[in-house]
Amino acid sequence: SQTIHQWPATLVQPVGSPLSLECTVEGTSNPNLYWYRQAAGRGLQLLFYSVGIGQISSEVPQNLSASRPQDRQFILSSKKLLLSDSGFYLCAGQNSGANVLTFGAGSRLTVL
């Protein structure tokens, strides 16, 4: 079965600093990968998804970017963080041909 690893689990960063959140997948090949942001009371907002290496689709314009340098690696980045980037970030994976998402434990980002 598929396992999603995320790190760091918690991050406190100043405004204007860079960001890198990493997500790796274990137990499957060629998964679809997703980055969601969860703000309090607002559910999950899909930020990016990827169907393969180097293939990134963005759902909303924002201060963040994503990359998929390897099949099982999905990175969320920012060059300069904003206060509004604070939130709980979740990485999820979906096996090709399957319809169920597996989630990581999340990364909580606080921008001060």
Next chain:
Amino acid sequence: AQSVTQPDIHITVSEGASLELRCNYSYGATPYLFWYVQSPGQGLQLLLKYFSGDTLVQGIKGFEAEFKRSQSSFNLRKPSVHWSDAAEYFCAFRHASGGSYIPTFGRGTSLIVHP
């Protein structure tokens, strides 16, 4: 536009009472529907899913959900709630977009269980 709606932000029930969490979807075809649960500070765990066939689906932890096409609903139920069921519950569906399938989530319902 495709969407999923959870009309209740918070639900409070007493331990042992029955539970129903509402979910409505807007989609032009029969969607793939899901319920996920999230404990505080954690990722999401799949409770159950509906793809086709029997409209009453059973999930983990004693949960079930019923797909009603006429009402565009997929409500989650449990006959007797336990204190450990206190969590955030998300309804989701999968829809096609640009050749890919995109999972879309409702805003979630927070379940509070009183002893």
